[in-house]
Amino acid sequence: MAHIILASSSPRRKDLLEQLGHTFDIYSPNIDESVLKGEQAAVYVERLARVKAKAVQDRFADAVVIAADTSLGLDGQILGKPESKQHAFEMWTQLSGRKHDVFTGVCVRTKDQIYSIVVRTEVEFQTLSLSDMEDYWATGEPVGKAGAYAIQGIAARYIPRIDGSYSNVVGLPLHETAKLLHDILKQSN
Template identity: 70%
Template sequence: MANLILASGSPRRRELLQQLGLVFQIHAPDIDESVHEGEWADHYVSRLAETKARTVLSTFPEACIIAADTSLAVDGQIIGKPESKQHAFEIWHLLSGRQHDVLTGVCVATREKIVSCVVWTQVEFQQLSLSEMEDYWATGEPLGKAGAYAIQGIAAQFIPRIAGSYSNVVGLPLYETKQLLKAVKAFN
């Protein structure tokens, strides 16, 4: 098996990848994550995952690189990480009482082959009251999370159902990641 490198500093992605029983190193690339004007969410996550993979592969050409990027989308609008308490509340008002999409672009790259996919999961979010928003913000959990929530944490209580991959919502769709690793012959 090739030397595996996870091109991410996300502790959630590290924990998810460990569930596959893989031994890997971590090297988080520093790339521009700006959304291009008019860019759709699926193209955005795919582009960032591939950029991360190619960036790390250029430093470690003998390795197999696993890269991912996760975003939320509501009505085609990409929802990022909260920049402030006010921004988190704006995000929650947008998500409350409706469904949104969580998309993850995954790219596995070796010198010989680059494969990728985008995984979609639909998430239903309950209507949040102002006091629930205040209480959730006070936990600190929403910071640094796309959509200002973590399904694997306290926010699970706000999500009555999902359609699709749970691990995708956390940040790395495991089934699809394993299939991509098999495609580049980095997984038995």
């Protein structure tokens, strides 16, 4: 039985990975998550997933490591986690009444094999009023979330449609992660 480690402290990723039925441990590496100059969201999330997976692999050489990173892309910009209420309001103003992309990079690796993928989902936001923003901020839910919202929570009321993987927007695209994990476990047996 492979020793699987999820390289994340995200409770949402933990809950999603549990749905695949594997037993796993959690170890969250401390890495630099700075965006490189000119880096696009899809490249950024895959790079971070790979860096996280390597950091954990270096510590647990015989493990199968699963790492992921999620960010929003809008107009060539990466929208990460809000640094303040004002920052969240700025992001929501950009997202209001528009579609944006959510990208998750997933890396599954052993000491001998590395598989990674980027999954994209298009999310549409309704037009948000200042009152909507104030009410949503008051819930506390936006803190620590890419794009300052959680689709699996209260923010769902502001999202009329998505095109693509729902679990990707939550933080771990299950279909793709299951395939990568299956492929790497098959190779390591």
